[in-house]
Amino acid sequence: MKTPTYPPEAPKDCALCPRLVEYREAVAVKEPDWFNGAVPSFGDEAAELLVIGLAPGVTGANRTGRPFTGDWAGDLLYATIDKFGFSKGTYAADPGDGLALTGAMITNAVRCVPPENKPVGAEINACRPFLLSRIEALPKLKVMLCLGKISHDSTVRALGLKLKDHPFGHGTRYEVSFGGRDYLLVSSYHCSRYNTNTGRLTAEMFEDVFAMAREAIG
Template structure:
């Protein structure tokens, strides 16, 4: 899993031409937005405090691409942060803006792809290119115990970032795998993505999502 990439992509990351073009178009239309590779949301205590890593898909155009903080400003963030607050993995109040009082506890929130893709759909090449940042992000968390992947793309990319085989660790809602990597044992949990589409269609209910996050909290003694 060793990589030479930094844990965070530069805001003006040039690696994926299609995403750069989309970012520049958003900058033209909405110059006051963040419009860049969105950095991970760290907890109180920084990297050493992280026990749980939440891995989403990519920044939403109207969400993190606008606000500069993962899952902030869109429906997915409403459900994610309410659930983290319920299980003691966050404190304060989530108010859909990066300067609210929300604080993460023992938890980091990141994305498999750091730049907003058109129609919220990164290509396979873009996901692979950004995986170096994900691998480095995982490596830089010395006390990490549990990862929670939101959606199949996040799950598959994270499995590969851990040096494991996707075929041996297939995606499913509320799946759980023990993966040995870099001399440590990690627990990999996954959920359907907490998107508006999944919740509106009933593919994911609040109760289903809370079950997965609750298990992750219990893994690290937060629930």
């Protein structure tokens, strides 16, 4: 297995991406009480499921400091996680709500909030070593569930696989090997308000992908 050159979590004041640092600091001037930093992963270090999102939302995770917490995408994600038995406690869109994930962890392909929720290629590439190290640091990991194409593509690249052999699509599933271990890689349209409001992603479609993950884990 390749030795990680980065820790699984980026430092809160990560300075790898100048554009993201500038944006993060600009938000902090307006909202100094927000988290305003590289958002750490949330969940169980014994996770068998790793949910990989895109990046923190400016008024969601960038505000609260917990992935998918405080925005619409989190409402759907955490409700679905609970339905499939990967959490205990009650999600209240607040990192102090006492919610705990069981057998699951949530992370992001890009750890800092990007302007307009759109990281550029260089930023995705710069953050990928943290994603790789996060994957390698989970000894019981069986399933990676990617939310959206950027997450999917970055994960495929992190695992040293070819995108042409593993194209993104809602409900795609690939059995992959990395570092002497076997994983199931499944993907979904991102659970953003835009996708759910337009009907591109329904709650039923989202649950279908989580059902794949739960079946693979057992």
